[in-house]
Amino acid sequence: MNSRQSFNRRRFLASGSLAATSLAFPWISVRNVLGANSRLNIAAIGAGGKGGVDIGYCAGENVVALCDVDTRNAAGAFKKFPEASIYQDFRELFDKESSQIDAVTISTPDHTHAHPAIMAMRAGKHVYCQKPLTHTVEEARILTKIARETGVVTQMGNQGHSQTESRRLVELIQAGVIGEVKEAHIWTDRPIWPQGLKRPAEVQAVPDTINWDLWLGPAPERPYHPSYAPFKWRGWWDFGTGALGDMGCHNMDLAFFALDLKNPTEISGTGEGGTDESAPTSSKVLWKFPANKQRGPVELTWYDGGQKPDPSLVSEKELPGNGCILMGTKDTMYVPSYWGAASFLSGASMEDFAGIDASLPRWPGADKDNDKAHHHEWIAACKGNAKALSHFDYAGPMTEAVLLGNVAIRAGSRIQWDAESMRVTNNEHANQFIRKAYRKGWELPV
Structure with missing residues (x-):
């Protein structure tokens, strides 16, 4: 199988429902779930900081694209996945890579969770999104609705849920x-x-490594400041x-x-x-x-x-x-x-x-690394072999x-x-x- 080839979603349950045999015993075998011949093509939206951790737990899959507005902060992920395409604007990523992508991780500041999550789900991509799921109550309601409508596999990044x-x-x-x-x-x-802060009055130069307009995204126009x-x-x-x-x-x-x-x-x-x-x-x-x-x-x-x-x-x-x-x-x-x-x-x-x-199903090693288990539960669910329990519903x-x-x-x-x-x-x-x-x-x- 070509490493960039999108795995055939028809072979699996797109709804992410738990296979009946998994209920007989609650421990899930990672070895049986994560076969090398059925790897997902995953893109990371937010690849620095926690984003680097999130996509790092997906290293057993095909990491095909990385998107981050701060190239310095994301440098570690860029180095770890040298074959991945690199973007600063997630909208451009979807325009150019959508046909190659099965799933995305979203690990950006709260105010930029909803936009890429909606775009991904509408395009039929599975979504792992950091907590809190959204910036506003209304956005949470919208994401829940779209997840139901599209049937993609979703997981919020509250990893204790898998502990x-x-x-x-x-x-x-x-x-x-x-x-x-x-x-x-x-x-x-x-x-x-x-x-408990007041907005900074002084204006500072934007670092060369940050696309400040894209960092702001849907937020009000604010001059760059390291307080943000x-x-x-x-x-x-x-x-x-x-x-x-x-x-x-x-x-x-x-x-x-x-x-x-x-x-x-x-x-x-x-x-x-x-x-x-x-x-x-x-x-x-x-x-x-x-x-x-x-x-x-x-x-x-x-x-x-x-x-x-x-x-x-x-x-x-x-x-x-x-x-x-x-x-x-x-x-x-x-x-x-x-x-x-x-x-x-x-x-x-x-x-x-x-x-x-x-x-409830258990993941081997979840008592020591629940974050890894939480990501692997989502990956397994994308392949129809488990259920992601922190789904958007x-x-x-x-x-x-x-x-x-x-x-x-x-x-x-x-x-x-x-x-x-x-x-x-x-x-x-x-x-x-x-x-x-x-x-x-x-x-x-x-």
């Missing part, structure tokens, strides 16, 4: 070991970049989603996965030190999720910027930088990190529940809910949310943060 112990915790929660979960408390040590790129963009509303947007899709994943959380009806948030341009230095947000067929209502509280829940909730004197507490009617589960093994307030251990059957509603926390913070009040009409019903001012305006020439390609 072995995290999937075990989902099974235990759904088996009822802590009873009906009523409350969740989740926190992070972010931001580790500046927030290459890393500090997360703290600016024009480009990022703050600590909540960055870490919410990681640290909240266990609660969303296990409890099927979506479409909160009420959100209230407070932030300290925020400005019109920049996310707050710390925040606390409460979501109220309605009951569904499997559980009653759930209240989830988020903390960042040094704020944390009361450690006495889990009989501790101090809490670590990141964690999750799920409070059920029978017991309380405590995960003292982004993901991984849990302890129980009752004194129970994970081993006490060994008799509960596994129901899951990741889209999750991103909507997370970003509604930012809407409440920016609105400065409790908001009531009507998911069906995608509107805040009690505060018209808040609706301006559900969507955004796009720079001329960068309208959303829906």
Whole structure:
């Protein structure tokens, strides 16, 4: 098979549905899934920083194109994949390489996720997109819809979703070991970049290695400044989603996965030190999720910027930088990190529940490198041999809910949310943060 030949998608299930035989035993054999004779042709949109990591995990496939607006930041990926075509504009990449591409990774700042994701899905390409899935609530809704319409395989880059112990915790929660979960408390040590900023007044020269116009993409016209790129963009509303947007899709994943959380009806948030341009230095947000067929209502509280829940909730004197507490009617589960093994307030251990059957697939090595496992799950799903579990039908509603926390913070009040009409019903001012305006020439390609 020619190394650049597009593999025949008709040989596989384009919908990415899990092969029936995989359900008999939850461990998936990477060796059987990733055959050398059925390699994907993959393009990376965003190849520096996290983008280099993402496409690096796809090195067993045919990496045919790399796109990055910062040639210095992406130099490592350019060197690693010397046969790949190089672009700065993802629109040009699609124009010239679309017939050669089966799938894309998207690892750009938040404000430039939606455009290439929509273009890729409309062209029938599978998509791996970094978290948060989008920059706005409206964009998340649009990507979810297009993913359903096109049937391509999708995966959001919240790699803890594939972690072995995290999937075990989902099974235990759904088996009822802590009873009906009523409350969740989740926190992070972010931001580790500046927030609560005023826009810089001085203008600096654009580095020769950056195409600043393409870096801005759909964002408002702003002069270049190192306060934005290459890393500090997360703290600016024009480009990022703050600590909540960055870490919410990681640290909240266990609660969303296990409890099927979506479409909160009420959100209230407070932030300290925020400005019109920049996310707050710390925040606390409460979501109220309605009951569904499997559980009653759930209240989830988020903390960042040094704020944390009361450690006495889990009989501790101090809490670590990141964690999750799920409070059920029978017991309380405590995960003292982004993901991984849990302890129980009752004194129970994970081993006490060994008799509960596994129901979710496992990836070998996911306990040591969940990021690798998460990418390989997506690759296997593209070939019809697995199901990508952080697909956009899951990741889209999750991103909507997370970003509604930012809407409440920016609105400065409790908001009531009507998911069906995608509107805040009690505060018209808040609706301006559900969507955004796009720079001329960068309208959303829906």
